[in-house]
């Protein structure tokens with residue numbers, strides 16, 4: 590039987606190991622950091638499972654594979670399905686209309702309906718869109734649940750080298766840049782804040798002509814505010830501008846966010862190929878699963894299934910790229 594060594598315990602590596610293990614393969618999982626954490630991009634994600642919203646500026650595979658991810662994650666971790674609310678100020682009405690034209694799976698909502706869905710938004714926004722079928726998860730819990738489930742099946746994350754003879758599946762995100770020179774980093778900056786006096790029960794996206802922002806509830810009054818998109822070579826620190834934009838967006842949703850406690854400031858580089866779609870590729874003996882861009886949680890399950898089928902199925906992908914099509 591083939592033995593596989595999966596490199597990287599981010600969302601890509603954990604999903605690939607899970608899918609290989611589900612097919613009965615012998616798998617070891619390796620990450621020098623010993624497991625998921627702030628060293629990996631997956632730690633900083635919002636955890637929105639929002640294929641219909643993301644379709645606004647993404648390709649068809651994001652919509653198709655993203656919908657399949659909702660069920661995949663629901664079997665592995667806690668997923669909250671309360672939809673996504675997209676709102677815009679009256680002056681940005683044209684942005685809302687454009688968003689509605691470019692997406693589907695939504696219903697228009699009035700100011701009163703927005704207030705009924707999320708009372709703490711009040712009637713600040715005259716109109717919005719409600720994507721009822723979208724969902725969200727807590728990325729750190731999802732990573733832990735996958736890690737724990739693999740460990741319980743005898744596949745803990747190891748910090749040693751892969752065993753000799755194992756087929757390598759490289760899921761190391763941007764660390765694979767040398768082997769995958771087309772890979773680039775797209776910096777995301779985010780905040781985690783605590784505002785116990787405010788309640789939002791679903792992700793809310795605030796459309797804005799320059800920087801569209803979102804807020805994702807984590808429970809117990811904790812919210813993730815994200816995220817910028819900046820072409821960058823290193824993850825660096827958060828810029829003053831990003832901090833201002835993120836906090837202004839929260840303030841625009843409800844001025845009481847001004848009293849929030851800032852718990853975390855996070856930045857990382859999303860690994861992306863030129864077309865912003867992920868790929869399963871093969872170079873020599875190594876299979877690479879990479880380029881998840883801003884859709885790590887949305888597309889990793891589908892990419893992991895593609896990789897597992899390519900590795901274990903009758904027709905092993907030898908050189909061609911199995912892109913996310």
Ligand SMILES: Cc1cc2nc3c(=O)[nH]c(=O)nc-3n(C[C@H](O)[C@H](O)[C@H](O)COP(=O)(O)OP(=O)(O)OC[C@H]3O[C@@H](n4cnc5c(N)ncnc54)[C@H](O)[C@@H]3O)c2cc1C
Pocket residue numbers: 596597598599600601602619620621622624625626628629630631632633634635636637638760761762763764776777778779815816817856857858859860879880881882883884885886887888
């Ligand atoms: C602010 C922000 C918000 C985001 N929000 C969302 C969202 O709401 N929804 C969504 O779907 N996506 C979101 N994303 C995108 C998502 O986080 C990424 O697409 C995803 O994390 C990429 O995962 P990865 O496993 O490829 O890389 P990583 O998470 O970076 O994992 C790579 C792992 O490889 C390990 N590694 C490195 N070198 C080696 C080696 N030589 N051997 C073994 N292991 C190695 C590293 O330690 C690391 O653990 C967001 C990203 C950011 C930055």
